[in-house]
Amino acid sequence: MSAVSRIPSPIMGVAGLALVIFIWHLVTTGGMVSKAFLSSPADTLSALQRGIASGELVGQTRATVLRMINGWLLASLVAIALGSLIGISQTARDFLRPTLAFLRSLPASAVIPVAISLVGLGPSMVLGVVVFGSVWPTLLATVQGFATVEQRLRDVAQVLHLSKAAFIWKIGLPNAVPDIVAGMRLSLTVALILSVIGEMLSGQEGLGTAILLAARAFRAPELYAGIALLGLIGLVSSYGLLMAERRIVRWR
Amino acid sequence: MRRWRGIIVPLVVLLVAEITFRATVTMSDSLAPPSRAVGALLGALADGTLLANTARTLAGMLGGLAIGGIAGLAAGIAIGFSETLRRASFLTIELLRPIPSVALLPLSLLIFGFGYSMEIAVVAFATFWPALILTQNAVAQIEPRLIEVARLMGLSRLETAWKIVLPAAAPRLMTALRLAAGLALVVAVTAEIVSNPQGLGHDLMIAQETLRPERMFGVLLWVGLFGWGKNAALLRLERWMFSHRGEVDTSVAA
Numbered sequence: 447m448s449a450v451s452r453i454p455s456p457i458m459g460v461a462g463l464a465l466v467i468f469i470w471h472l473v474t475t476g477g478m479v480s481k482a483f484l485s486s487p488a489d490t491l492s493a494l495q496r497g498i499a500s501g502e503l504v505g506q507t508r509a510t511v512l513r514m515i516n517g518w519l520l521a522s523l524v525a526i527a528l529g530s531l532i533g534i535s536q537t538a539r540d541f542l543r544p545t546l547a548f549l550r551s552l553p554a555s556a557v558i559p560v561a562i563s564l565v566g567l568g569p570s571m572v573l574g575v576v577v578f579g580s581v582w583p584t585l586l587a588t589v590q591g592f593a594t595v596e597q598r599l600r601d602v603a604q605v606l607h608l609s610k611a612a613f614i615w616k617i618g619l620p621n622a623v624p625d626i627v628a629g630m631r632l633s634l635t636v637a638l639i640l641s642v643i644g645e646m647l648s649g650q651e652g653l654g655t656a657i658l659l660a661a662r663a664f665r666a667p668e669l670y671a672g673i674a675l676l677g678l679i680g681l682v683s684s685y686g687l688l689m690a691e692r693r694i695v696r697w698r
Numbered sequence: 699m700r701r702w703r704g705i706i707v708p709l710v711v712l713l714v715a716e717i718t719f720r721a722t723v724t725m726s727d728s729l730a731p732p733s734r735a736v737g738a739l740l741g742a743l744a745d746g747t748l749l750a751n752t753a754r755t756l757a758g759m760l761g762g763l764a765i766g767g768i769a770g771l772a773a774g775i776a777i778g779f780s781e782t783l784r785r786a787s788f789l790t791i792e793l794l795r796p797i798p799s800v801a802l803l804p805l806s807l808l809i810f811g812f813g814y815s816m817e818i819a820v821v822a823f824a825t826f827w828p829a830l831i832l833t834q835n836a837v838a839q840i841e842p843r844l845i846e847v848a849r850l851m852g853l854s855r856l857e858t859a860w861k862i863v864l865p866a867a868a869p870r871l872m873t874a875l876r877l878a879a880g881l882a883l884v885v886a887v888t889a890e891i892v893s894n895p896q897g898l899g900h901d902l903m904i905a906q907e908t909l910r911p912e913r914m915f916g917v918l919l920w921v922g923l924f925g926w927g928k929n930a931a932l933l934r935l936e937r938w939m940f941s942h943r944g945e946v947d948t949s950v951a952a
Contacts, residue, residue, distance in 0.1 A: 463789045465786075466790050544707075551925040639800050646892050672801070676797060
């Protein structure tokens with residue numbers, strides 16, 4: 447027990463991962479699972495290398511990441527602006543909260559058929575769906591951040607005759623920043639998911655389309671390479687924002 | 699009076715949509731006025747097709763939630779108990795968890811083909827991670843003295859998990875269940891929209907493809923009501939079960 451507990455955590459983590467990959471290797475090379483369903487770690491790695499060397503995977507990754515970031519930035523702008531307007535007024539909150547709660551509980555992918563029928567199967571449909579879906583976490587977080595402004599600060603603002611715009615800018619937004627960043631982190635996850643779904647349905651360039659085509663052609667190594675890259679995008683984006691969140695919380 | 703404010707906005711929006719539509723559009727393949735959408739919804743409810751599709755989505759959602767939830771619960775308790783296991787698994791978990799569940803749709807379709815299995819597999823993958831993380835947190839926040847008592851009483855690990863850990867962590871686990879159920883519904887509908895030809899998601903896609911916007915908006919409304927109702931019911935159940943224990947901390951799950 448004490449011998450194991452003296453091993454540093456990073457080494458334990460790497461050892462655990464190595465064990466999982468070794469089991470994966472044994473399962474695939476031992477023929478326990480069909481190669482059509484699960485490619486071996488080595489085949490997956492070489493599919494990744496080939497895809498990166500030929501530039502194909504790089505282009506698809508770039509397309510998906512750009513879609514995700516563009517939709518997310520647009521959604522964040524809309525969410526923070528709208529959230530501030532709703533957040534400063536108790537009345538607006540009373541009127542709009544149930545509607546927002548309802549819209550948020552709607553699976554974002556369920557609006558895809560509506561978007562297809564309105565806009566068609568183009569890149570703007572995908573972007574629209576990404577924006578619609580990833581607006582909610584940040585929007586509700588912004589409203590929440592405004593709702594928790596202390597009464598004393600509201601009183602001060604009233605005494606100083608601050609305009610609504612000044613109140614938003616000087617008191618509301620700074621107070622809401624931790625909530626907003628936390629909401630934006632959730633929004634980014636949603637944006638990635640919707641980008642992939644949108645690509646799969648519309649055939650736009652990106653990793654979503656790439657893995658769909660790989661699966662249809664029974665090319666398991668390419669399929670797993672694409673899944674691994676999508677996992678990497680998810681990992682990097684959520685860690686990046688988590689770091690930003692920690693830094694902001696510490697700075698406050 | 700303040701309670702009713704929330705309902706005014708949707709009513710006004712629907713009314714404006716109705717009037718605008720009637721005043722300007724005569725025929726449309728992509729839009730329908732709210733009255734016709736509600737009519738289509740009622741019709742689909744009456745002829746049983748919508749309820750059958752709801753049952754299919756519910757089956758996919760609950761099947762996946764059961765598998766993913768129980769697996770996550772078991773793994774979360776195991777990791778919560780054993781420091782060695784936690785340190786050995788954290789890197790693997792952190793690498794697998796961010797994989798978007800929709801990325802597994804093509805794979806699941808390849809393995810299982812159309813039907814419940816492919817949907818259940820993806821829902822199970824999606825709900826496994828929050829179940830794992832939230833259970834692990836719930837176990838970590840159990841009063842250490844309770845575990846000590848179990849050890850002094852000579853309870854086995856399984857007995858400790860069943861008699862001490864589960865009851866002590868129950869409020870947090872209930873919150874975890876509510877969040878996982880929300881996720882399960884989203885993933886199930888998504889699977890049906892993208893690749894699995896059954897259930898509510900497929901109903902939506904077919905309505906769009908056959909140019910029946912009134913059915914599409916009717917089903918969309920139904921999906922929203924369904925998700926909202928399920929969430930409200932679970933929230934009420936949670937409050938009723940644990941009202942005597944005070945606030946349940948949901949911050950870890952946000």
